[in-house]
Each structure stands twice: as structure tokens, then as C-alpha cells.
Amino acid sequence: MQLAEAKARFIADWGRFGTNWGINRTMAQIHALLLISPDALSAEEVMEQLSISRGNANMNLRELIDWGLVQKLLVPGERKEFFTAEKDIWKVARQIVKERKKRELDQMIPVLKELSEVEGDRRDKAVKTFTDTIQNIRKFSEQADRTLDTMIKADEHWFVGGLVKLFGGSR
Amino acid sequence: MQLAEAKARFIADWGRFGTNWGINRTMAQIHALLLISPDALSAEEVMEQLSISRGNANMNLRELIDWGLVQKLLVPGERKEFFTAEKDIWKVARQIVKERKKRELDQMIPVLKELSEVEGDRRDKAVKTFTDTIQNIRKFSEQADRTLDTMIKADEHWFVGGLVKLFGGSR
DNA sequence: TCGAAGTTTCAATGTTTTCTGAAAGAATAA
DNA sequence: TTATTCTTTCAGAAAACATTGAAACTTCGA
Numbered sequence: 001m002q003l004a005e006a007k008a009r010f011i012a013d014w015g016r017f018g019t020n021w022g023i024n025r026t027m028a029q030i031h032a033l034l035l036i037s038p039d040a041l042s043a044e045e046v047m048e049q050l051s052i053s054r055g056n057a058n059m060n061l062r063e064l065i066d067w068g069l070v071q072k073l074l075v076p077g078e079r080k081e082f083f084t085a086e087k088d089i090w091k092v093a094r095q096i097v098k099e100r101k102k103r104e105l106d107q108m109i110p111v112l113k114e115l116s117e118v119e120g121d122r123r124d125k126a127v128k129t130f131t132d133t134i135q136n137i138r139k140f141s142e143q144a145d146r147t148l149d150t151m152i153k154a155d156e157h158w159f160v161g162g163l164v165k166l167f168g169g170s171r
Numbered sequence: 172m173q174l175a176e177a178k179a180r181f182i183a184d185w186g187r188f189g190t191n192w193g194i195n196r197t198m199a200q201i202h203a204l205l206l207i208s209p210d211a212l213s214a215e216e217v218m219e220q221l222s223i224s225r226g227n228a229n230m231n232l233r234e235l236i237d238w239g240l241v242q243k244l245l246v247p248g249e250r251k252e253f254f255t256a257e258k259d260i261w262k263v264a265r266q267i268v269k270e271r272k273k274r275e276l277d278q279m280i281p282v283l284k285e286l287s288e289v290e291g292d293r294r295d296k297a298v299k300t301f302t303d304t305i306q307n308i309r310k311f312s313e314q315a316d317r318t319l320d321t322m323i324k325a326d327e328h329w330f331v332g333g334l335v336k337l338f339g340g341s342r
Numbered sequence: 343t344c345g346a347a348g349t350t351t352c353a354a355t356g357t358t359t360t361c362t363g364a365a366a367g368a369a370t371a372a
Numbered sequence: 373t374t375a376t377t378c379t380t381t382c383a384g385a386a387a388a389c390a391t392t393g394a395a396a397c398t399t400c401g402a
Binding site: 090 | 172173174177178180181184188190191192193206207208209258259260261264275279282285286288289290291295296297298299300301303304305307308311314318330
């Protein structure tokens, strides 16, 4: 396979993959493009290579920056901004975990706490099942919270070994 | 908070949460409803409680069954089918990991292998960056594959301890 | 074999999400 | 200040995705 075809394929696949995970196609495609680009690209170049509009490129580049996956680069003597992505996938994964945890898990835990305090007679089957399930989810979430924190702090080696030892630092 | 309100809130939140992860709102809501229902529900009851159509209920229940999160239950003497969800969240999480791995990671690994064999002169910066990045993703994916397999097989305790020791059984 | 009860399918419709492009805004240099 | 280059915004258009509802299908008991 030639490079051009392989690039196109990777961008398409990474985009499709993203949509499965609640990430919009263009955002994932821009990310893919930057991952395989040796040099930082300008907004123009991103627009051209993916055939997308200026607005779309701008919006999704901003989103990628918010997620901490892309950096803006100012080249001395150039007026334009350039964009570049972190290429170490371990770091990328860690950053995504960190952001999703912040945006979702950390939001959910207080809600579960509230829901676990529902009023009612626990001899009522409906009440009991509800509180038990919520409590179960809550315990799971709190454990996930701790485990993910540890993972975010850890270096790559816990993962690559196949043998995993994680000591929860927060307890 | 009263039970009725808490239920409504949980269903809405679980639905919203699902959409962030590429799961459709209704599917997540049905799952939420079954998670907190002491008894199995019929399609009718699901339709009523969530105010959705018969077709929608049917389609999403089937999808939940495909994911292994819901079971069809045949009650002797009843003509209708009933539906019930696994309530142990640890098992639910494991099942989701298992399915997503099968549907996505296992698909992606052969593609990455192909892409990593792109033709071209590795002294060409574009070729080098491409192959390096793909190779990096590939290694990561293959490790994730092994780690997730171990996790799928493991019991709850590796997770709840905060101390994690996973011995990769597949190597 | 028929009718009743229940389930599945899918074309049409509705909803949500994403994208475009033009206009407004900023930054810079002359 | 003004022209130039680049970036941001956002209303409307387009595309993607989810839902409805009615018809077709299935199952079962009599």
C-alpha cells in the first residue's frame, strides 16, 4: 500500500472509531491527520487535506486543544497558527482518560450520592432494589475514580508489562 | 427525594451518560429502568414507563440483549415476554468491556497491521512518522487487548482492592 | 384452521448533531 | 490609520441518527 492510501485509510478509520465513542467524526479525523503529520499544520492545510470548511476546522481544533490532545504552535516570522498533536499514544490515552473522568465520572458521583438517599420504606421492594442498585453503582464509581487516578499518575510501565501492580496512592 | 422522582432522575441521567459514549439514549434508558426494577418487565411496561413506541422498545431491547446486558424471560402461563437486566455492576462493566473489545479492538488490530506495512522510503519523513505512529498505536492496542482479556476473566477483587496484581494469563 | 395476543420490521417522519460560509473580530505591519 | 492576513462566531443548511406506527409476521389455544 502506498502512503497516500494508507493515510486516507487511517484517517477514515480513526474517524469512524471516534464516532463509536461519542466523539465527532471531524474531530477524530483532524486528530488522526495531526498524529501522522511530521510537522505542525496550519488551519488551511487541515481544511484542504480533509476537505472541510474553515469554521469546522476551527471549531474542532479548538475542541482538540480543550481536550489537551493538540497544541497551538506559533512559528516566529509566521502570522498563521500551526497545530501539532502529541504522538505518544500512551500519553494520549492518559489524557483522554483524565478528561473523561473529569467531565463525567466526577460529575456523576455526587448525583449518585443524592440518589442513594431516596426516602421510603426499605421493606418496599421497589425502594430496596432502587437503593441497592444505586449503591452498587456508587461503590463501583468511587472505586473507578481511585483506580483511574492511579492510572493517570502512573507511567507507561504498569501497562506494558502484562503484570500489573498498582498501589492506590490516595488511600 | 421520593422514589418516583429519583427513578426519573436516574433514568434521565443514565440516558444522557450513554449518549456520551456512543450509545443511544433510549437504549441506555431502558437499561436504567430495568436496573432499578425489582421484577422483569414486559415490553408494554417499558413502553409506558418511558413513553416510547412499540417499535422503539422492541429494537432497543433486542440491542440490549445482543450486548448481553438484558435477558428475555419466559414466564410459565404468560404469553408475553419479560425482560430483566443483570444488576451487578461489576458484571455489567465486564460485559460491556468484552463486547466493545470484540466489536472494536479486535477489528482494529488487523487493520493496524496492514497499515504498518506501508511501502516507501523510511528516510522520507512523512513515511517515517506515519509508520512510527501506526506502530506505536499497534503496540498499545495489542497490549490493551491482553490487559482487557485478563480483566474480563478476573473477578471483582482485583478492582476493589486498590492494589492490583494482574498476571497476564495468555502469555 | 381460525382468531387472538404478541412480536418484528421498516418506510416515513421527526430530532439532534454537525457543517458551511459569510460576516465580524483581532492582530500586525506599513 | 488603513490594508492585509488570519481567526472566530453563528444562523441556516445538510447530514446523521432515532422514533413512530401500521402492516406483516409468529405463536398458540381452541
